[in-house]
Amino acid sequence: xxxxxxxxxxxxxxxxxxxxxxxxxxxxxxxxxxxxxxxxxxxxxxxxxxxxxxxxxxxxxxxxxxxxxxxxxxxxxxxxxxxxxxxxxxxxxxxxxxxxxxx
Amino acid sequence: xxxxxxxxxxxxxxxxxxxxxxxxxxxxxxxxxxxxxxxxxxxxxxxxxxxxxxxxxxxxxxxxxxxxxxxxxxxxxxxxxxxxxxxxxxxxxxxxxxxxxxxxxxxxxxxxxxxxxxxxxxxxxxxxxxxxxxxxxxxxxxxxxxxxxxxxxxxxxxxxxxxxxxxxxxxxxxxxxxxxxxxxxxxxxx
Amino acid sequence: xxxxxxxxxxxxxxxxxxxxxxxxxxxxxxxxxxxxxxxxxxxxxxxxxxxxxxxxxxxxxxxxxxxxxxxxxxxxxxxxxxxxxxxxxxxxxxxxxxxxxxxxxxxxxxxxxxxxxxxxxxxxxxxxxxxxxxxxxxxxxxxxxxxxxxxxxxxxxxxxxxxxxxxxxxxxxxxxxxxxxxxxxxxxxxxxxxxxxxxxxxxxxxxxxxxxxxxxxxxxxxxxxxxxxxxxxxxxxxxxxxxxxxxxxxxxxxxxxxxxxxxxxxxxxxxxxxxxxxxxxxxxxxxxxxxxxxxxxx
Numbered sequence: 001x002x003x004x005x006x007x008x009x010x011x012x013x014x015x016x017x018x019x020x021x022x023x024x025x026x027x028x029x030x031x032x033x034x035x036x037x038x039x040x041x042x043x044x045x046x047x048x049x050x051x052x053x054x055x056x057x058x059x060x061x062x063x064x065x066x067x068x069x070x071x072x073x074x075x076x077x078x079x080x081x082x083x084x085x086x087x088x089x090x091x092x093x094x095x096x097x098x099x100x101x102x103x
Numbered sequence: 104x105x106x107x108x109x110x111x112x113x114x115x116x117x118x119x120x121x122x123x124x125x126x127x128x129x130x131x132x133x134x135x136x137x138x139x140x141x142x143x144x145x146x147x148x149x150x151x152x153x154x155x156x157x158x159x160x161x162x163x164x165x166x167x168x169x170x171x172x173x174x175x176x177x178x179x180x181x182x183x184x185x186x187x188x189x190x191x192x193x194x195x196x197x198x199x200x201x202x203x204x205x206x207x208x209x210x211x212x213x214x215x216x217x218x219x220x221x222x223x224x225x226x227x228x229x230x231x232x233x234x235x236x237x238x239x240x241x242x243x244x245x246x247x248x249x250x251x252x253x254x255x256x257x258x259x260x261x262x263x264x265x266x267x268x269x270x271x272x273x274x275x276x277x278x279x280x281x282x283x284x285x286x287x288x289x290x291x292x293x
Numbered sequence: 294x295x296x297x298x299x300x301x302x303x304x305x306x307x308x309x310x311x312x313x314x315x316x317x318x319x320x321x322x323x324x325x326x327x328x329x330x331x332x333x334x335x336x337x338x339x340x341x342x343x344x345x346x347x348x349x350x351x352x353x354x355x356x357x358x359x360x361x362x363x364x365x366x367x368x369x370x371x372x373x374x375x376x377x378x379x380x381x382x383x384x385x386x387x388x389x390x391x392x393x394x395x396x397x398x399x400x401x402x403x404x405x406x407x408x409x410x411x412x413x414x415x416x417x418x419x420x421x422x423x424x425x426x427x428x429x430x431x432x433x434x435x436x437x438x439x440x441x442x443x444x445x446x447x448x449x450x451x452x453x454x455x456x457x458x459x460x461x462x463x464x465x466x467x468x469x470x471x472x473x474x475x476x477x478x479x480x481x482x483x484x485x486x487x488x489x490x491x492x493x494x495x496x497x498x499x500x501x502x503x504x505x506x507x508x509x510x511x512x513x514x515x516x517x518x519x520x521x522x523x524x525x526x527x528x529x530x531x532x533x534x535x536x537x538x539x540x541x542x543x544x545x546x547x548x549x550x551x552x553x554x555x556x557x558x559x560x561x562x563x564x565x566x567x568x569x570x571x572x573x574x575x576x577x578x579x580x581x582x583x584x585x586x587x588x589x590x591x
Contacts, residue, residue, distance in 0.1 A: 002222040003109045008149070009214035011116035015142075017207030018123045024199030026127070027192050030177055034139050038123050041146055044162075045119075052153045053222050059239035062232070063247065065158050066240075069165060070251055074258045076169060080176055081262030088268070093180050096194065131346070133402050140395060160381050164388035168424065171394050175417055185346075185405075229380030233441060 008049035015042035029086070029093040033079050040072045111152045119145035131186030132177040140170035154226035157233045296376045302539070303365055306513045307506070310546055317550045331502060339498030346403045353400030354500055357507035360392035365514040369444050371527050371534040382443035383431050386518055390427070390473060393511060394420050397475075397482060397492055400504065404495030412491025416482040418561050419472055422568035423479075426469035429576035430462035433583040434522045447526030454525040458586070461579040463523045465572060467549075470515040472564070474508065477553030481561055516545040 015038050022035030044065060051061030083093050090097065122142035126135050143166035150159030178184045193199075227235070240248050311327035341350070364386050366376040379385050394416060401413015435441050437458065438449035456463045472479040483491040496504055520526060520541045527534030529541075 002224070003105060004112050004153070005219065005222055006214060007109065007113055007116060008153075010211055011120060011149075013207050013210030013214060014116075014120045015123055015146075016210055017203040018120065018127070019203075020206050021199050021203030022127045024202055025193045025196050027194050028181060030173065030180055031127070031135070031192070034126055034135065034173065037139065038126070038142070041119075041123075041143060045146055045149065048150055048153065048155055048158060052155050052226060054219060056223050056225075056227050057235075059232075059235040060244065062155075062158060062236045063239055063244050066161075066236075067247065067251060069161065070255065073165065073169060074255060076173065077262045078258050078265075080172075081265040083176065083180060084266040087180055092182070133398075134346070134348070137349070137395070137399065156379065157381050157384070160379075160384045160388045164384065164391050167388070167391035167395055168420065171398055171417055171420075174398060175414055178414075230440070230442070233380060 012045040136174035156229040334502040349399040349403030354504040357396035361510035364389035423469040423472035430466040478556040
């Protein structure tokens with residue numbers, strides 16, 4: 001069992017855990033998005049570790065990583081668009097105030 | 104067997120997790136965004152150490168720009184971007200700590216207790232890797248590539264459409280009563 | 294040994310750039326001027342603003358210097374004369390240059406001053422304008438070379454230089470690299486007369502010296518990148534390869550400085566509008582044309 005693979009998977013798990021803590025405990029939309037970025041980073045690291053150590057000749061692994069990176073950028077873009085619209089309407093992006101649909 | 108590669112991967116891994124923790128522990132918002140940037144850079148450095156060169160360079164390049172944009176959105180939206188007020192902006196802390204810890208333990212258990220099979224210690228040459236990725240992108244995964252392109256375009260148009268201010272002669276009132284109030288006020292002051 | 298030689302030639306290039314810039318701005322050609330101004334900067338008092346974000350304040354200029362040096366590590370000055378011959382050289386250049394943005398944001402936010410902060414965020418706006426204009430011409434260049442290795446890119450130009458093969462890409466890359474190095478007319482972040490120096494406003498003493506040194510290394514690196522991608526690198530009749538590289542890099546640097554002397558500063562909104570509405574379609578057309586040329590010409 002190779003040390004590098006196990007250590008990469010553990011680091012990916014740690015990033016995932018920190019990301020879940022952040023995404024669940026923060027009240028501001030931008031901080032929640034940072035938590036989601038960390039979750040996706042953990043998944044990305046696991047994917048690259050699997051590609052490099054278990055199946056280095058399957059190029060579809062790199063393709064998957066590209067798609068995850070694209071998704072990270074996209075969800076940030078759309079999330080910030082929603083944040084701008086919400087800020088323009090309400091004046092803040094605190095998620096506790098957004099718990100109900102009525103203002 | 105501890106090789107030099109393992110030591111560097113360990114170092115960058117610890118750096119990535121530490122910067123990730125700093126993101127949520129610091130009070131200053133811009134420091135939080137820049138810490139996330141350095142966490143992703145450490146991740147990219149890990150990829151480079153693992154000799155997955157193209158993905159490492161791509162990760163470093165993309166995350167620098169993305170996290171800087173996150174920094175400016177922080178400054179735009181947060182009420183205390185410098186962190187001098189030292190406000191605590193969290194809720195349900197106990198629940199999220201337990202959730203984070205349980206997911207970490209679960210993922211580590213999966214990683215440690217499963218037999219992953221034969222591990223290859225020699226990486227593919229970088230030039231061959233990039234070439235293989237290029238062929239894969241345009242040959243077998245062409246449909247995925249084009250769908251990703253169209254999805255990106257749709258997301259860009261959607262985000263711009265949501266964020267654009269409605270352009271009209273008078274600014275749109277939130278409810279109709281203020282419109283009537285404005286009209287009455289104008290008539291009275293004539 | 295090679296790395297040391299390249300770093301020495303980089304230092305020499307930076308010195309010549311300082312002399313050139315002083316000549317173009319002041320009108321006087323003094324070979325000893327950089328030495329005197331460096332000594333003056335190092336001898337001056339280092340004023341630290343009140344309540345800075347110390348981590349960012351100290352780290353900003355250093356990251357600028359490191360980013361510029363990392364970008365210079367993948368540029369070939371002669372066959373085999375390169376610090377790090379990476380398999381994704383052209384993309385690594387781009388990745389290292391993305392950290393110029395991080396450095397300027399840190400240098401803008403750190404000093405806890407209004408002018409510096411505005412300068413830093415203006416650079417982010419500039420980056421959104423020129424980022425695509427740097428990456429897409431590099432894509433077209435890599436298409437012709439069928440590789441991202443910078444040595445291969447230079448070798449693919451042995452018949453026809455890229456400036457004649459892809460003139461549109463050259464124009465876009467030249468303009469975008471002037472924007473990346475925040476040289477006039479794109480010097481919104483360090484506007485001398487408007488923002489009182491912008492990002493450089495709160496720095497003094499040796500930190501300012503490091504900031505200016507980082508900026509000059511960045512300019513030389515971008516000129517070297519233009520020469521590698523578009524002007525044929527070390528190709529040329531007669532003289533040794535590294536002599537040709539040096540001559541071409543100095544000529545490109547002089548061209549960048551001269552363009553800045555005669556054009557007014559471009560506003561942020563104008564820059565964004567022109568780059569996104571005109572620049573990106575032109576870059577895409579460039580990729581399309583290069584693709585057709587590669588298929589048609591054997």
